[in-house]
Amino acid sequence: MTDTVGWHCRRLQDALQARGMVGHCVDLSACRIDTTVSWHGLQLPGFDDALPQAVIVRAVAGGTFEQVTKRLGVLHALNDLGVPVYNSPRAIEHSVDKSATSVRLHAAGIPTPPTWATESPAEAERIVVREAAAGRAVVVKPLFGSQGKGLALAGWVNGAYQALPPLATSLYGGMAYLQRYLPPVSEPGFDWRVLVIGGQAVGAMRRVSRHWVHNIAQGARAERQPLTPELAELAERATAALGLDYAGVDLMAARLGPQGPTDLQVLEVNGVAAWQGLQQVMDQPLAPLIVNDLIDRKMAQHGPAIRIARHRP
Incomplete structure (x- = not known):
């Protein structure tokens, strides 16, 4: 599920093909609820009255409250029908709403800025x-x-x-x-992005910028960063607190100690994380890790889809 067919979709399609599957890129805004055309009440472009074996949520486009509610409703319906949704709609709701993220991280004892x-x-x-x-x-x-x-x-x-x-x-x-606001502990400033897949941190990068905003989309540059136990442990805890299958976790140091940055804080947890910037500084392809986790763990846990019985008139 994505609103843009680009780099990420092509990498996921290649990884799915390597596992003997075909990936279709579908925009959630084009998915409809129509109780007249299928027994399950959904109409997904390219699927007629069938359902997919699984769904990877790559992006949920912005829109009105009503539009986003319908798009998430489609994901909830698929999940209720037994289709593995990666990440689950409930976890996406928890991560896309920053206030919900903050409450759950705080309740789990994960350090975050006030x-x-x-x-x-x-x-x-x-x-x-x-x-x-x-x-x-x-x-x-x-x-x-x-x-x-x-x-x-x-x-x-x-x-x-x-x-x-x-x-x-x-x-x-x-x-x-x-x-x-956490002031930078160095010049230029930086934060870390850690990618967690299936509960395990798989890679990290530094996002470095002279501006106080460190997002790659805002001009920061990606630098290689060893995945230290401290970064991995905190990112994995944050991902688990939100119930996410995969996540991009943003962390920053609150102070600089004699041995380097200390007092790590979780700034945000992204449940529809991009990983193109991280891939630029990592040798291991990341899309296959997502696909393998989906197939080998999530789909295996679900078993046969369709838990809701079909009702005939």
């Missing part, structure tokens, strides 16, 4: 003022954003007070999701 989510502009402004009074800044993030888009700093920024941006816009949707 975080707030509120619908009250006045309360959000009080948080920003309080943080600024302590000489700190906060990162303002869209609740459903990705790839570093729409991030802003508020509070004490570059020696002056920076007010909260207007929240009543399509970007923030009247919500304030605030996360305490």
Whole structure:
């Protein structure tokens, strides 16, 4: 499932072909619920009244609340029908909503920067003022954003007070999701992206940038990074807390100790993670790891699909 047929889809299709399967790229926005054409009530482009053996969710395109609800509803229906969905729709919901992610990480005892989510502009402004009074800044993030888009700093920024941006816009949707800003521990600054597949961390990279936003999509460069036990353990715990089959986990160091960066914090967990940047600094192909985990673990656990009985009139 993807809204763009590109690099990732081709790599997944190649890996599926190597396992004797055929991968079809389908846009969730083109999937319909139609109770007149099939016994299961779904219509997926290219499948007539049949169902796929499994689904890999590569991307869920943005849209209105109603559109996204329908797209996730299709994934829920497939999951309920016994089709292995990788990642599950419930796990995607937990990871795409940053506030839900923060609550689950905190409850699991996973270190993250202090975080707030509120619908009250006045309360959000009080948080920003309080943080600024302590000489700190906060990162303002869209609740459903990705790839570093729409991030802003508020509070004490570059020696002056920076007010909260207007929240009543399509970007923030009247919500304030605030996360305490972690200053870089080096120049240029960096964070880590760790890819976890089937509960196991398989690779990591440094995302380096002179800008405070470290996403590859915002101009950061990818550098090789050994997968240390500390990075792997924290990324695996974060992925498990959200129930994800595969995830891209973003981590940052809160301080620099004598032996290097310390006090690792989880910034975000991406349940529809891209891995093109990571692949550039890794020798091992990553798409086959995803496909193998889907086939050998997830599909094997599900067994025959279709748990809901077909009802005839």
